[in-house]
Amino acid sequence: MRFLSDNAARVHPNVWEAMRAADAGDAPYDGDALSQRLDEAFSGLFGREVAVLWVATGTAANCLALSAMVPPHGGVVCHREAHIEMDEGGAPGFYLHGAKLMLADGEGAKLAPQAISAVIDPIRDDVHQVQPHAISITQASEYGRAYRPDEIAAIADLARSRGLGLHMDGARFANAAAFLGLSAAQAAGDVDALSFGCVKNGGMTAEGIVFFDPALADVVRYRRKRSGHLQSKGRFLAAQLLAMVEGDLWLDNARAANAAAQAITEQAKQRLMHPVEANEVFIRLNPDEREVLRGIGYQFYDWGADAARFVASWDSDLGEARALGQAIADL
Template sequence: MRFLSDNAATVHPRVWEALRLADGVDTPYDGDHYSQRLDEAFGELFGREVAVLWVATGTAANCLALSAMVPPHGGVVCHEEAHIEMDEGGAPGFYLHGAKLMLAQGEGAKLTPDAIRAVIDPIRDDVHQVQPHAISVTQASEYGRAYRPEELNAIGAFAQERGLGLHVDGARFGNAVAFLGCSPAEAVGPAQALSFGCVKNGAMNAEAIVFFDPALADSVRYRRKRAGHLQSKGRFLAAQLLAMLEGDLWLENARAANAAAQAIVAEASERLLHPVEANEVFMRLTPPEREALREQGYHFYDWGENAARLVASWDSDQEAARALGQAIASL
């Protein structure tokens, strides 16, 4: 009955098995045969040449990816609710050595070319103002909204026109793909880099930075070491990522989480604050109503004065999700 966060979910048994199998003598750091297979495995998933680096956290994945695109004197355009702005404790400024986040607005925590244009067009092209160097979008967004392929293509075309890099924070990338029913390549669009989330989706402590411009990975290998993320037993991270890809476990888990979210929605859709397009549900709930649900044993986060965020996970019990929806409907 816990719907606090998909970070609180259990590790998938197939990931545990992959960790056990990786527990043998192998080359340290990223020289092991698991790490050496990542480029090919993710290349098959996206249908193109990629370079893939593992890290332990989504924060590191986002910030290291952006560090390849943005100099210390530059800026990153992102939504004002983006994870890199609201929930990463200043890590972008740390990893990017002072680069600025340029905040845009947009319905459902999603960016559009017009929203980006509104932020960067007033900037003078001179040394007295920070110049934009990249755009970062979140797929699915912080309000659980999925970018359609045509939306990403439009942002990508704008980025190319302005000479900007494009990064996708894919902490819940699997949930977006599961909802859209499109290919992973379509769901990432023309991005140069993707933070491919696994920890929220059944892994233990492994995330992938997927570079669609493999040359960008070259400097990040050094940055990863300097940042303290080049783990000596990297095979255990790589083994998790390969296990998530094998048999499309990443997509299977995401579909299960999305289904549990929809089970909540089916019973109490009139309270929705945002359309549910992934595994996050935002609902109108007053403080007394939230307390009544907690007294029944449900766990979730408050989201402002009269709202709550309910997050389903790959291992959420469908009947518990349905019961939560019914409990909300009966308030």
């Protein structure tokens, strides 16, 4: 009974079918017909002109997006528990050629303007200190918390007033949009670039970088090649992204994952560490209790000494999710 990670979920049948349909001769790299459709498809999704590039991983999507905004001598403000800080193996420093991550605090792994200002206000405007060039937020956050439109707007206003770029790590963007009942445009707000999650949401090997300033995409096209992410048969990556957004599969899958997460919480609310606003559930459990659940057959990650993380996926079984919640309550 798998609640280890949405990365471990099955590939959705619609994505498989789209890849099979793409298995025909076409132009290499991103010159194929499917890759050429991405800008139009995502522009329709977000209701404004965007440019979209596919890459193979979320790490590359985040870092390449930021590389268009931040020079090697600059910095990126992010939460101290953001994925780019905690779980990308130093990739931001690699892709950004040494740029610094500037860590801020915030409840639920979310940033607010005051926390960002606390980091950047003390920085002198001279060559002896790293200057901020961008802000990165995560929708939904590392603790499954969703940014509301007014929260994103406040951060965007700060970014604009300081001349900073604004990036959104959207590995679970669909889950946040589904929870809030928002359109893609509302869930993204006024960001400059978005890493549009696909793999965690039923995809196989594709993530999308959505640039709301198409000029940024022109920079990243070269950096994508230099970093080894310009795949020769890019049509298979484009096919996955198109399968997600054409027909709203991205939302359907996210709603299913969110529903399973809510099913876990029905009987386990007294142990919740954070409100469940996406598909991640953080539960207070001591080591002995965790072993009891593993003995029953549940798979999940430990989260520190006395907690665990359970992640629901698009293909999670609701019955298993409810049973997990009951098993936690029975402890």
